[in-house]
Amino acid sequence: MMQVIADGLVAASFITLGVVGLSMIYNILNFPTFAQGDHIAVGAYFALGVVALAGTAGSVAGLSFGWPLILGLFCAAVLTAVVALALDRAIFAQLRRRDASRISLIMASFGVALMLRYMIVMAAGHDPHYYAFAITPALNLGGVRIQPNELISIAVTVAMVVGLHLFLTRTWLGRSMRAVSENPTLARVNGIDVGRVVRWTWIIGAGMAAVAGVLLGVVVQIHPFMGFELLLPMFAALIVGGMTNIYGAVLGAVLIGLAEALTIRYLAPEYRQAVSFIAVFVVLMVRPQGILGEKP
Amino acid sequence: MDVLSYLVFFLVVAGIYAVATLGLNLQWGFTGIMNVGVVGFFGVGAYTAAYVTGPNYPDAFGGFGLHPLVGYLAAMVVSGAVAFVVGLPTIRLKHDFLAIGTFGIAICIQLVAMNWKSATRGFDGLHSLPKPFAAAAGSPFAANLAYLVMVVAIILLVTLALERMVRSPWGRMLRAVREDETASAALGKDAFRVRLQTFVMGSGLMGLSGALYANFTGFVSPQDLLPIFTFQVFVMLVVGGSGNNWGAILGAVVIWGLWTATETVLSALLPPGLQQQVAAVRIVMVGLILVAMLLLRPQGLLPERRNVSPEARLKP
Amino acid sequence: MSAPVPHLAVDDLVAGYVPDVPILRGMTLSVATGEIVTVLGPNGAGKSTLVKAVAGLVPARSGEIRVKGGSIRGLATHRLVAAGVAYVPQTENVFTRLSVEENLELGGLSAPAEVRARMAEMYALFPDLARLRRLAAGRLSGGQRQMVAVARALMARPHLIMLDEPSAGLSPKLTEMVFQKLEEVRRTGVTLLVVEQNARAALAISDRGYVLAEGRQRFTGTARELLSSPEVGELYLGTRTRLAS
Ligand SMILES: Nc1ncnc2c1ncn2[C@@H]1O[C@H](COP(=O)(O)OP(=O)(O)OP(=O)(O)O)[C@@H](O)[C@H]1O
Ligand SMILES: [Mg+2]
Numbered sequence: 001m002m003q004v005i006a007d008g009l010v011a012a013s014f015i016t017l018g019v020v021g022l023s024m025i026y027n028i029l030n031f032p033t034f035a036q037g038d039h040i041a042v043g044a045y046f047a048l049g050v051v052a053l054a055g056t057a058g059s060v061a062g063l064s065f066g067w068p069l070i071l072g073l074f075c076a077a078v079l080t081a082v083v084a085l086a087l088d089r090a091i092f093a094q095l096r097r098r099d100a101s102r103i104s105l106i107m108a109s110f111g112v113a114l115m116l117r118y119m120i121v122m123a124a125g126h127d128p129h130y131y132a133f134a135i136t137p138a139l140n141l142g143g144v145r146i147q148p149n150e151l152i153s154i155a156v157t158v159a160m161v162v163g164l165h166l167f168l169t170r171t172w173l174g175r176s177m178r179a180v181s182e183n184p185t186l187a188r189v190n191g192i193d194v195g196r197v198v199r200w201t202w203i204i205g206a207g208m209a210a211v212a213g214v215l216l217g218v219v220v221q222i223h224p225f226m227g228f229e230l231l232l233p234m235f236a237a238l239i240v241g242g243m244t245n246i247y248g249a250v251l252g253a254v255l256i257g258l259a260e261a262l263t264i265r266y267l268a269p270e271y272r273q274a275v276s277f278i279a280v281f282v283v284l285m286v287r288p289q290g291i292l293g294e295k296p
Numbered sequence: 297m298d299v300l301s302y303l304v305f306f307l308v309v310a311g312i313y314a315v316a317t318l319g320l321n322l323q324w325g326f327t328g329i330m331n332v333g334v335v336g337f338f339g340v341g342a343y344t345a346a347y348v349t350g351p352n353y354p355d356a357f358g359g360f361g362l363h364p365l366v367g368y369l370a371a372m373v374v375s376g377a378v379a380f381v382v383g384l385p386t387i388r389l390k391h392d393f394l395a396i397g398t399f400g401i402a403i404c405i406q407l408v409a410m411n412w413k414s415a416t417r418g419f420d421g422l423h424s425l426p427k428p429f430a431a432a433a434g435s436p437f438a439a440n441l442a443y444l445v446m447v448v449a450i451i452l453l454v455t456l457a458l459e460r461m462v463r464s465p466w467g468r469m470l471r472a473v474r475e476d477e478t479a480s481a482a483l484g485k486d487a488f489r490v491r492l493q494t495f496v497m498g499s500g501l502m503g504l505s506g507a508l509y510a511n512f513t514g515f516v517s518p519q520d521l522l523p524i525f526t527f528q529v530f531v532m533l534v535v536g537g538s539g540n541n542w543g544a545i546l547g548a549v550v551i552w553g554l555w556t557a558t559e560t561v562l563s564a565l566l567p568p569g570l571q572q573q574v575a576a577v578r579i580v581m582v583g584l585i586l587v588a589m590l591l592l593r594p595q596g597l598l599p600e601r602r603n604v605s606p607e608a609r610l611k612p
Numbered sequence: 613m614s615a616p617v618p619h620l621a622v623d624d625l626v627a628g629y630v631p632d633v634p635i636l637r638g639m640t641l642s643v644a645t646g647e648i649v650t651v652l653g654p655n656g657a658g659k660s661t662l663v664k665a666v667a668g669l670v671p672a673r674s675g676e677i678r679v680k681g682g683s684i685r686g687l688a689t690h691r692l693v694a695a696g697v698a699y700v701p702q703t704e705n706v707f708t709r710l711s712v713e714e715n716l717e718l719g720g721l722s723a724p725a726e727v728r729a730r731m732a733e734m735y736a737l738f739p740d741l742a743r744l745r746r747l748a749a750g751r752l753s754g755g756q757r758q759m760v761a762v763a764r765a766l767m768a769r770p771h772l773i774m775l776d777e778p779s780a781g782l783s784p785k786l787t788e789m790v791f792q793k794l795e796e797v798r799r800t801g802v803t804l805l806v807v808e809q810n811a812r813a814a815l816a817i818s819d820r821g822y823v824l825a826e827g828r829q830r831f832t833g834t835a836r837e838l839l840s841s842p843e844v845g846e847l848y849l850g851t852r853t854r855l856a857s
Contacts, residue, residue: 032392034332034399094591103330104590106395107530110332114527115583118576126572172717175710179718182707189667189701191693191721191768228523232403235396243392270411277400284385284393294709 002144004261010150010219011233012257013157014040016250017212018227019234020164021205023249026238027181028201029092031105036209036234038116040227043080043210044217045120047072051131065149065218069131073214077207084206085199087112093198113228120224128223153215160208161250168246173200181244229273233260236276240283242293251291255279301437304444306556307549311447312508314548316525317532318454318541319501325538325600326462327494328474329387330395334502335525336402339409340378341371341503342510342520346422349511356422357415364428364511368504375503376496383495388488394495406521421517425510443512450508454501455541462541470494524579528555531586537596546598555582617681618642619803620666620772625675627665634673635661637827643772648794648804650814650835652844653824659807660702662824663774666805667692667699679772693721698770702777702807705761708750712741715749715760719767727767734763737796755786759793766797773797774805779813791817815839 022036050072091108138145168174179187180197188194209227216226233256241252256276263275283290316338323329331337345367347358378401386397409416416422429442461467473487510516528551536547558581562574589596620643628634635658643649653659664670666677668689677685679697687695698719707715716734720727735742738759744752749760758778765773778794779787787810795817798804808814815821815835823831823844831844838844 026392032396091587091591098591098594100590100594101328102391103324103328104594106330106332106391107534108587108590110527110530111583111586114524115580118579118583121576122573122580175714175718178710178714179707182709183704185669186701186704186707187718188669188689189692189699190718190764191690192718193688193690232400235400239393239396268411271407274404274407277404280397280400281385284389284397288385288389288393 002142004265005258006144006146007264008258008261009154009254010146010257011260012254013153014212014216014230015233015237015253015257016157016161017208017215018230019237019249019253020161020246021208022234023238023243023246024177024181024201025205026243027246028177028198031102031109032235032238033109034106034231035087035109035113035116036205037227037229037231038113039080039084039206039209040213040216040230041120041224042083042116042213042227043076044213044222044226045124046076046079046210047214047217048124048129048131048222050075056132065132069214069218073211076210076214080210081203081207084202088198088202117224117228124224126224128221130221131217147219149218153219156211156215160211164204173197177201232273233276236280239280239290242290244294245290245292248290248292301440304437304440306552308440308444308447308512310549310552311444311451312505312512313529313532313552314451314545315454315508316502316505316529317536317544317548318451318458319498319505320529320533321538321541321544322458322494322501323498325533325540325544326467326470326474327491329491329495330391331398331495331498332395332526333398333400333402334529335521335523336398336405337375337379337499337502338506338509338525339402339405339521340375341506342516343409343416343422343506344371344374344503345507345510346425346516350422350425353417353422355414356417364426367511368507371503371507372500375506376500379496379499380492383492387491387495402521402523402526406518409518409521419518421515421519423515425514425516427511427514447508450504451545455545458541466490527579527586528582531582534586534589534594535596537598537600539600540596540598543596543598547596550597551582551585554585616644618678619645619647619680620805621676621678622662622666623676623678625662625665625677626673627661627670627675628673629670635670635827636665638675639824639827640829641822643803643805645803646798646801647819648798648806648817650811650818650821651805651807651824652811652814652821652838653830657824658827659824660776663699663776663805663807666774667697693768693770696771698765698768698773700761700765700773700775700778702780706749706752706757706764709748711746712749712752712760713745715764716767719764721768730767730769734766737793738763754781755783755790758782758790762790762793762797766802770802772803772805776807777809778806779808779810787813811844812839
């Protein structure tokens with residue numbers, strides 16, 4: 001049982017890093033972007049590029065990677081943020097300016113998602129990649145077997161969520177984001193530059209997605225659909241936890257991760273994604289606003 | 297003769313897409329509800345038709361060997377029923393929930409088709425489905441031509457029915473529901489009912505499209521259930537003109553034409569062994585078309601004919 | 613001697629939410645430094661649109677808006693605070709999910725130390741808020757919210773503050789209190805433009821007033837003149853009684 005919880009938390013860490021951005025983008029730009037999954041994959045491939053340039057993923061302290069990949073992680077976060085900003089500028093900002101409907105935004109994001117996914121295929125093909133082939137021995141923590149890489153994933157996720165919490169509550173920009181997500185007009189009246197907040201939302205959302213991608217690549221593998229496969233679990237976490245609440249999204253991610261681990265262990269691994277969908281359904285029937293969401 | 301037979305083949309497939317695009321138009325174009333899982337309903341229709349009309353598979357469920365027309369009806373009913381189940385909890389909520397719900401159901405349907413091997417034969421798919429007219433027509437060309445005539449007849453029937461419906465008082469209600477998500481919440485029960493009705497009917501058309509496909513190719517497999525299909529139908533509707541049934545048909549033909557043409561051109565231009573890249577370039581290109589249309593000509597090639605007063609269009 | 617430059621001057625302003633549907637159709641108004649000026653008018657007259665246009669939330673199609681002689685027409689809304697102009701919207705004027713304190717902090721566009729000092733002043737002006745500082749603003753009563761909204765607007769030390777129906781939904785007693793606070797605010801050297809339905813209470817603290825109807829100025833005069841004008845009474849109450857008897 002403890003093993004299932006550990007596996008669930010590992011799965012939850014990738015979902016969390018992706019869904020936090022999804023939630024921020026949803027609340028500030030007002031639409032669920034179907035491209036968030038592919039931001040994850042884009043990030044993983046950027047880091048792969050850096051590792052390829054360095055010639056090695058390196059190795060430190062019993063991990064299967066070292067400084068080249070850590071450098072790759074930073075580059076991936078920055079470059080993915082740049083990609084997201086460029087896409088916003090070229091597409092989503094234009095649609096907003098034209099007062100396009102939310103459906104148009106969703107559709108455009110679906111198109112962007114496919115384009116990103118298949119640009120990766122164009123550049124790197126369908127075959128899976130790995131940052132390194134080094135096998136690291138699993139740790140045994142009181143009967144629970146866990147890879148050092150997996151522990152790192154959980155630790156990085158916790159650190160980033162705590163950091164984001166401090167950012168949102170303690171800094172002016174963070175508070176501005178919460179303000180814009182609630183009431184953009186009043187935020188402008190308060191002297192908040194909504195355009196700047198939107199840009200930072202993409203930067204943080206896509207940057208964290210890229211980190212998720214690199215960690216997922218380290219723990220599992222890198223392939224063009226790795227992010228797309230996380231999209232349904234992320235949406236599920238968003239709905240389960242409550243669309244309007246970023247902490248709800250984190251809670252949702254943990255629940256979905258645990259549910260997936262349970263399914264893999266006791267039911268059928270191939271139906272892992274279906275679990276998310278069923279969770280969405282149950283929640284929508286019982287509590288449409290999600291666990292931590294407010295009544296609309 | 298070769299070109300002609302290719303043209304017939306091409307038009308049948310475009311027509312099958314057109315049926316699904318008409319379904320999405322009813323949902324998105326007229327009622328403003330989002331369906332990101334078009335391929336799921338298409339897939340339900342295709343597999344339903346396969347079970348209803350197919351031979352008795354020793355290693356999978358079903359195979360009732362019934363007439364394809366029965367298959368078409370069954371496909372519409374079953375896809376509509378799936379839509380009903382998905383729509384019931386999500387459709388009264390904001391658009392986002394239906395978008396996510398339909399996206400999820402499409403993925404689940406593909407998972408089932410891939411993994412529930414004792415019912416679906418997994419990636420081996422369901423084969424040897426009856427092709428109408430194949431025996432009677434004599435040659436494959438004549439059979440395809442006959443199929444084309446049938447598909448065109450179905451499209452005309454569907455389009456005329458839809459045109460009548462959207463011009464009725466019920467159709468005006470669709471627009472009222474579409475124009476304002478929040479105001480339609482105030483319409484309450486009626487808005488909910490109208491949305492659910494169009495969602496079920498539109499998904500039924502997507503199911504019909506799947507059935508037409510299954511009995512045309514004689515084979516269905518999880519390979520037919522990729523998200524690309526949803527994306528293609530999106531682009532067809534946006535390019536043709538959402539809110540215009542004839543636009544939906546035009547969009548299907550234009551985009552399917554571009555899709556097949558680019559494959560030919562790219563395969564000729566690029567060195568062999570790059571099939572993956574060809575497929576990818578094509579998707580990226582069509583993605584650019586979608587985005588460019590949304591930005592530059594959101595009304596599409598054939599814009600909706602409005603009979604709504606301009607004031608009703610104002611944003612709050 | 614030339615006339616002093618008005619603090620706020622709106623000149624022949626045409627503005628509306630969508631092209632070709634002007635809501636303001638040539639509105640003219642001026643507020644002198646240190647004045648309280650009230651804008652009255654029936655529902656849908658365009659009062660909120662007027663202040664929104666000054667705040668840059670509704671595009672001006674023609675005409676001019678000047679603050680202390682400098683044009684602010686076309687200025688992005690978020691730059692208004694830095695220009696010393698604050699605006700309290702008619703509805704949704706607090707961030708309900710943020711605490712009272714966070715609401716105030718967001719209003720203060722300056723260094724943290726300055727924000728602290730200013731917040732202390734606000735708590736002195738509205739002692740009730742000090743008690744409620746940790747509470748989410750969404751859980752406050754209507755009157756308390758209105759105080760948060762006004763305090764938030766004052767945080768950045770504006771020299772001009774525009775309030776859209778500050779007494780909406782308040783009991784007569786609270787209304788009186790809010791207007792009393794506004795007078796106190798004026799004494800600190802702030803110029804006020806107040807949109808109100810509650811003509812009597814607003815005019816009681818105002819120097820002058822305007823009556824807006826169908827997007828244009830219908831009357832203007834001193835508060836006393838408006839209170840005793842039968843036309844204003846008619847426009848307001850639908851009867852030929854005067855507001856002040
Ligand atoms: N967001 C909007 N989009 C389009 N038209 C609007 C919008 N807001 C207001 N209007 C229209 O502008 C006109 C003036 O509205 P405004 O809110 O300025 O009136 P008001 O004088 O403030 O009324 P009230 O006393 O009810 O607050 C009305 O006809 C209204 O329908
Ligand atoms: Mg108003």
